[in-house]
Amino acid sequence: MLVLQDLPDEQILKKFADRYPDVQVDKVIQFLSLLRMSDDLGLMLDSFLAQYDLLQGRWWVLILLMREDDYLAKPSDLAEKAGVSRATMTGLIDGLLKEGLVSRRPCTTDRRQVLIELTEAGQAKLDSVMPAYYQRVNALIGSLGKDAGRLLELLSVLHKNRHTFD
Amino acid sequence: MLVLQDLPDEQILKKFADRYPDVQVDKVIQFLSLLRMSDDLGLMLDSFLAQYDLLQGRWWVLILLMREDDYLAKPSDLAEKAGVSRATMTGLIDGLLKEGLVSRRPCTTDRRQVLIELTEAGQAKLDSVMPAYYQRVNALIGSLGKDAGRLLELLSVLHKNRHTFD
DNA sequence: TTGACGTAATTAGCTCACTAACTATAATGT
DNA sequence: ACATTATAGTTAGTGAGCTAATTACGTCAA
Numbered sequence: 100m101l102v103l104q105d106l107p108d109e110q111i112l113k114k115f116a117d118r119y120p121d122v123q124v125d126k127v128i129q130f131l132s133l134l135r136m137s138d139d140l141g142l143m144l145d146s147f148l149a150q151y152d153l154l155q156g157r158w159w160v161l162i163l164l165m166r167e168d169d170y171l172a173k174p175s176d177l178a179e180k181a182g183v184s185r186a187t188m189t190g191l192i193d194g195l196l197k198e199g200l201v202s203r204r205p206c207t208t209d210r211r212q213v214l215i216e217l218t219e220a221g222q223a224k225l226d227s228v229m230p231a232y233y234q235r236v237n238a239l240i241g242s243l244g245k246d247a248g249r250l251l252e253l254l255s256v257l258h259k260n261r262h263t264f265d
Numbered sequence: 266m267l268v269l270q271d272l273p274d275e276q277i278l279k280k281f282a283d284r285y286p287d288v289q290v291d292k293v294i295q296f297l298s299l300l301r302m303s304d305d306l307g308l309m310l311d312s313f314l315a316q317y318d319l320l321q322g323r324w325w326v327l328i329l330l331m332r333e334d335d336y337l338a339k340p341s342d343l344a345e346k347a348g349v350s351r352a353t354m355t356g357l358i359d360g361l362l363k364e365g366l367v368s369r370r371p372c373t374t375d376r377r378q379v380l381i382e383l384t385e386a387g388q389a390k391l392d393s394v395m396p397a398y399y400q401r402v403n404a405l406i407g408s409l410g411k412d413a414g415r416l417l418e419l420l421s422v423l424h425k426n427r428h429t430f431d
Numbered sequence: 432t433t434g435a436c437g438t439a440a441t442t443a444g445c446t447c448a449c450t451a452a453c454t455a456t457a458a459t460g461t
Numbered sequence: 462a463c464a465t466t467a468t469a470g471t472t473a474g475t476g477a478g479c480t481a482a483t484t485a486c487g488t489c490a491a
Contacts, residue, residue, distance in 0.1 A: 101322045101448075102307070103329075104348030111332050118392075121399035126406040129413050134310070136424040137303030141268070143427045144300070156267045156477065163269075166277050175439060182270030187478055189441055194476085211439040211486045226284075233287035235430045240292040242426040246419055247295050253409065253416040258302040260408040261309045264401045267478080322447065341469060353448055355471055360446085377456045377469040 102138040106131050133257075147235065151228045156183070156191050161200060161225050164217040171214045173206075200224055268304040272297050299423075313401065317394045318364075322349070322357050327366060327391050330383040337380045339372075366390055 107115070109124055116122035141155075148158055159181050164170055178188035192215055195201040200221035206212035217225075240247055273281070275290055282288035307321075314324050325347050330336055344354035358381055361367040366387035372378035383391075406413050 101325060101347060101349055103325050103346070105329075105346035107332065114332070115395070119395045119399055121396055121403065123399070123403050126403050126413070127399065129406050129417055130402045132417055133420065134306065136420045137306060139424060139427060140300065140303060143430045147430050154477080159267060159269050163271075166273065166280070173439080174441095180269070180271035181267060183267055183477090184479060185440065186442080186480080190477065206439095209439080209487075211484095213440070229281070229285045230287055233285055233289070233293065236296045237287065237289050237292050238429045239423060239426055240295050242429070243419065243422055246422075247292070250416070250419040250423075251295055251298055253412055253419070254299065254302045256409055256412075257405060257416075258305060260405055261305060263404045263408070264309045264313050320447075339469080340471095349447095350449065351470065352450075352472080356447065372469095375457070375469080377454095379470070 102134050103131060104135075106135065147232070148228070151224070153224070153228065156181070156187075157195050157200075158228070160188075160191050160195060160215075161217065161221050164201065164215065164221065165225055170217040170222075173212055174215060177215065195221070268300050269297060270301075272301065313398070314394070317390070319390070319394065322347070322353075323361050323366075324394070326354075326357050326361060326381075327383060327387050330367065330381065330387065331391055336383040336388075339378055340381060343381065361387070 106128065109128075112122055112124045112127055116124070145155060148155060160177055163177055163180050164172055174188050174192060175185055177192075178185045181188065181191075183191070192201060192203070196203065198220075200218060202216050202218050204214050204216060206214050243250060272294065275294075278288055278290045278293055282290070311321060314321060326343055329343050329346050330338055340354050340358060341351055343358075344351045347354065347357075349357070358367060358369070362369065364386075366384060368382050368384050370380050370382060372380050409416060
């Protein structure tokens with residue numbers, strides 16, 4: 100997601116307000132700052148994972164597989180839990196297959212289906228990432244102190260109201 | 266950016282904690298909720314713009330052009346302000362050109378350069394989007410009441426500390 | 432039992448990011 | 462004056478998302 104690097108200052112917004120009288124300078128700046136900072140948090144995770152030759156999409160798939168008792172799941176379930184289309188999941192699995200982190204195996208009870216399994220290499224990849232990941236999550240969320248809950252609360256308000264944007 | 270739809274519950278995280286002792290259940294859940302809600306805000310903007318046949322990338326370019334006194338800018342400046350590579354900006358401009366929302370014109374003083382200009386159709390497109398956009402920003406941020414500043418403050422803490430993730 | 436509909440996964444083709452390499456032009460330093 | 466270096470923009474190729482169409486298989490009802 101592209102988010103503007105160069106946020107408008109008050110002067111620019113006043114120019115826009117001439118043409119679009121609904122502009123409320125403070126609110127627009129708050130909204131854009133929110134988008135920017137949120138986006139940066141996503142990029143932060145991307146660049147952390149890149150150090151382990153991983154991309155967010157593939158990493159989530161590995162994690163979803165590790166959640167399963169037998170380390171097995173159907174592509175359609177993975178797609179739904181990851182929040183991507185099945186076509187996208189096919190692509191993610193292809194990528195993971197090429198790196199040997201998962202394997203495909205036919206399903207005996209329904210021949211339309213396929214089962215994806217976390218390989219030992221996949222588990223090893225997770226083992227190399229997750230401890231560092233959790234340490235960083237602890238440090239980052241810990242930096243909020245007892246305000247962490249408050250942040251989530253306020254963000255939830257926006258989240259619940261996001262359909263006012265429809 | 267893919268962000269997990271199916272957040273882990275306490276039980277799943279405890280399973281992970283067996284293997285990765287650094288897991289702090291609350292913090293992980295807060296971190297993932299934060300990512301999810303942030304991502305959803307971006308999607309909200311995408312789907313708003315889609316109603317006007319716009320994508321975030323192209324929309325920001327139109328806005329950046331409207332900021333300029335003469336509605337003219339160099340692709341390299343646009344790329345920097347939008348926070349994308351120059352190659353990406355070339356693609357965005359190509360798309361906008363096809364829709365007639367901007368025009369390319371040669372620069373007389375430096376023949377390597379090109380100037381991008383917002384066309385009347387481009388201005389008209391902005392005029393069709395921006396009033397609704399500002400109304401929605403007002404409503405959304407307004408729903409936070411006086412806590413808007415507090416939310417930004419807390420998010421800033423995370424933003425400033427994002428390099429603990431490196 | 433077969434025809435219609437539903438479902439699982441994949442494929443094809445689109446968008447919009449990216450990096451690296453290329454072309455053209457400008458600026459600089461010897 | 463000319464070779465080097467720097468800059469502007471584009472092109473080529475990759476990756477990960479999407480939708481729509483396709484292939485294969487199941488299910489169900491007349």
